[in-house]
Amino acid sequence: MDEKKWMTEEDGVIKVRSCAWSAPGDHPTGCGVVLSVKDGKIVKVEGDPEHPISQGRLCPRCLAFDEMQYHPDRLLHPMKRDPKDRGKDAWEQITWEEAYDLIESEIRRVWDQYGPESCFVITGTGRETTLWANVYATNVMASPNRTGVISGASCYGPRCTIANYHLGAGYPELDYAAFFPDRYDDPRYEVPKYIMIWGKIPIYSNSDGLFGHAVVDLMKRGSKLIVVDPRVNWLSAHAEYFLQLRPGTDAALGMGFANVIIQEDLYDHEFVDEWCYGFKEFAECVSEWTPERVEEVTWVPADELRAAARAFATGKPSSAMWGLAFDMQSNGVQAGHLFLAIVAICGYLDIPGGVTLAAPASFMGKWRYDAVTSLPQETRDKLAKPQDGRYAVYYTGGAMPGVLGDTMIDWMEMENPPYPLKLGWIVGSNLLACSAAQPQRWLKNLQQVEFMIANEMFMTPTTMALADVILPISTWAEHIGIVMPHFGRNTHFLGAMNQAIDPGDTRSDFQIMMEMGKRLRPEVWPWETEEEFLDEQLHTVYDWDFKDLQQDVVRQQPFEYEKFRTGKLRADGEPGFDTPTGLVELKSSIYPMFGEEALPYFVEPYYSPYSESISDEVKAEYPLIMTSGGRNILYFHSEHRNAPSLRQLHPDPLVTIHPDTAAAYGISDGDWVAIENPEGRCVQRARVSYEVDPRVIHCEHAWWFPEQQGEAPNLYGPFKANPNNLVPHEIIGKSGYGANYKSVIAKISRVDGLDS
Numbered sequence: 001m002d003e004k005k006w007m008t009e010e011d012g013v014i015k016v017r018s019c020a021w022s023a024p025g026d027h028p029t030g031c032g033v034v035l036s037v038k039d040g041k042i043v044k045v046e047g048d049p050e051h052p053i054s055q056g057r058l059c060p061r062c063l064a065f066d067e068m069q070y071h072p073d074r075l076l077h078p079m080k081r082d083p084k085d086r087g088k089d090a091w092e093q094i095t096w097e098e099a100y101d102l103i104e105s106e107i108r109r110v111w112d113q114y115g116p117e118s119c120f121v122i123t124g125t126g127r128e129t130t131l132w133a134n135v136y137a138t139n140v141m142a143s144p145n146r147t148g149v150i151s152g153a154s155c156y157g158p159r160c161t162i163a164n165y166h167l168g169a170g171y172p173e174l175d176y177a178a179f180f181p182d183r184y185d186d187p188r189y190e191v192p193k194y195i196m197i198w199g200k201i202p203i204y205s206n207s208d209g210l211f212g213h214a215v216v217d218l219m220k221r222g223s224k225l226i227v228v229d230p231r232v233n234w235l236s237a238h239a240e241y242f243l244q245l246r247p248g249t250d251a252a253l254g255m256g257f258a259n260v261i262i263q264e265d266l267y268d269h270e271f272v273d274e275w276c277y278g279f280k281e282f283a284e285c286v287s288e289w290t291p292e293r294v295e296e297v298t299w300v301p302a303d304e305l306r307a308a309a310r311a312f313a314t315g316k317p318s319s320a321m322w323g324l325a326f327d328m329q330s331n332g333v334q335a336g337h338l339f340l341a342i343v344a345i346c347g348y349l350d351i352p353g354g355v356t357l358a359a360p361a362s363f364m365g366k367w368r369y370d371a372v373t374s375l376p377q378e379t380r381d382k383l384a385k386p387q388d389g390r391y392a393v394y395y396t397g398g399a400m401p402g403v404l405g406d407t408m409i410d411w412m413e414m415e416n417p418p419y420p421l422k423l424g425w426i427v428g429s430n431l432l433a434c435s436a437a438q439p440q441r442w443l444k445n446l447q448q449v450e451f452m453i454a455n456e457m458f459m460t461p462t463t464m465a466l467a468d469v470i471l472p473i474s475t476w477a478e479h480i481g482i483v484m485p486h487f488g489r490n491t492h493f494l495g496a497m498n499q500a501i502d503p504g505d506t507r508s509d510f511q512i513m514m515e516m517g518k519r520l521r522p523e524v525w526p527w528e529t530e531e532e533f534l535d536e537q538l539h540t541v542y543d544w545d546f547k548d549l550q551q552d553v554v555r556q557q558p559f560e561y562e563k564f565r566t567g568k569l570r571a572d573g574e575p576g577f578d579t580p581t582g583l584v585e586l587k588s589s590i591y592p593m594f595g596e597e598a599l600p601y602f603v604e605p606y607y608s609p610y611s612e613s614i615s616d617e618v619k620a621e622y623p624l625i626m627t628s629g630g631r632n633i634l635y636f637h638s639e640h641r642n643a644p645s646l647r648q649l650h651p652d653p654l655v656t657i658h659p660d661t662a663a664a665y666g667i668s669d670g671d672w673v674a675i676e677n678p679e680g681r682c683v684q685r686a687r688v689s690y691e692v693d694p695r696v697i698h699c700e701h702a703w704w705f706p707e708q709q710g711e712a713p714n715l716y717g718p719f720k721a722n723p724n725n726l727v728p729h730e731i732i733g734k735s736g737y738g739a740n741y742k743s744v745i746a747k748i749s750r751v752d753g754l755d756s
């Protein structure tokens, strides 16, 4: 197989078919791209019409890929700096060999002086290295400690854990016929009557590997929308039902939604009787949540809730999607429990046009599991977890193991921690600008760490403030790899990242990990090349090689519906779901073992104007609710702020304010506005719009200013517009999951500029 079918040449221009992922950042959506390469340089980026999912469409981030690829500020060589010069532009270019030698000697020093558990990894989301983050910790540094920094592990992990516990399955996803070559025309497929989109805007974010424009495909084929969101967005503007709820009250809404379906006898009796556990108790639990009571808590009119619940339950088949908003609120675990219960009792699990469930095996799953278990139990037991046994759901059975950001920062601030954290490796995270709650607190604590390494494509606030060595990473056009939507938890296809151009002096996250792994833990790195590694991993599930995938560029996965009837959802091959009861657990048999309630409940968000945790005086001073994190199609979290064409379209951080509220505070569209609460303050430009309720404001997240001074104290300005300055590190859920990013108290005032 010497012919490379994915590469063609015409008039001196080589066209390379590939699937995009990272770097620069993105979720593993793997849209099909055709890169035109002339004289070793990319001259054009186009959508690949042959890609069965994206079918030639690309979002602005890929269309501006060449701006990132050839950006003058891109890091092109490894660099080091004396730790005493952190925050200064005092970098010295070094070779890869020198960088690897330095990192190896520092890790070995920390191993000898403090033990391997004193090393830790910080990861962000989406980027390819997210998949490897635990392995960076275990198989390179022999440490159990990986953290996403984010409070309450509130990114994907909660939803995955909830899906594991209640369904025994991976991530349930909208059925958009992604498994079938003929897609929507496949005779097995049915177009959903309704798609309920709850807490996400898939057309902007393509979250976790879902191709968001599939929703638009389905709208064109007749699907109607039910949108649950605090903000009006393009999808809600086209929805049949829009439930504009108060931020952080999703669990209360879920209670009422389920109650209407059960009280009006609209649920699927056959499915409930045969495949659900705990229906009676669940029905009793939600029965107190009448639509009128739900309206008081969520602000969603009772009749709109009733109408939406009726439409969803009776419009068979219907589908549903849940977003990051579930993870980022105080009792998101309960909201997620309710979301899955609603889908289940309507009989929409794993049916055509419903919600797809994945079979257990994914080709990378075993390796990642083996990586964790390759550490001696004694070392794994040293995970930096709370000493009092708190957050057992997360620490005992969570889907994405590691250290909660909240625990990590407490640990760093302890006078006498069980052991110190001395060496950190940041892979794919610009935490100071993006994920960290109380980011200046993180800066202060991480500055105390003896040695810090970062893999990055550009200098960021985080690398300028903290790194002692920077390893420049290659883009998705410069290395090989496999895109696996949903990180293997519901993977409708595998996509080849086909290398199109020379990486120069950059390396992929994986190459770096393997090189350092071979030096430090050679016993777990038997492979000579990336391709050899990928082949061996693929062979755990498939009888073909990476080269075969390269040739086809995309290989869709085999799929069948109603696997719960045929034993294909359970590891033991028996019909049912892979839970302790073998059924969908409407009442959890697992949570009580970890001190969590078996049935869902609603608690008021910790830092809301209705919370009992704050005094009446404070509530009176900060009467608004700030929510944050709504996605923008131009940027992937903190990335792309330096892509000129994208930044031109959206130059400033925007706070959305209702016109009545803006008028009350004397604010006009375009004014700079300070947003404050007792935790902190940020400044954004006013976007006056009816998109939000008058009592709510929405702040954009992850802003920094690559055009500003990089040296400390400015650090490209990551704290100026950062809504996380206002977000406390307080987990109130018993599980350990859930945070305050979606609902905190705030007040606003007009100021003169970003630096006011």
Ligand code: SF4
Binding pocket: 020, 021, 026, 027, 029, 030, 031, 057, 058, 059, 060, 061, 062, 063, 205, 206
């Ligand atoms: S979602 Fe956008 S950035 Fe990601 S692969 Fe698709 S087109 Fe590229």
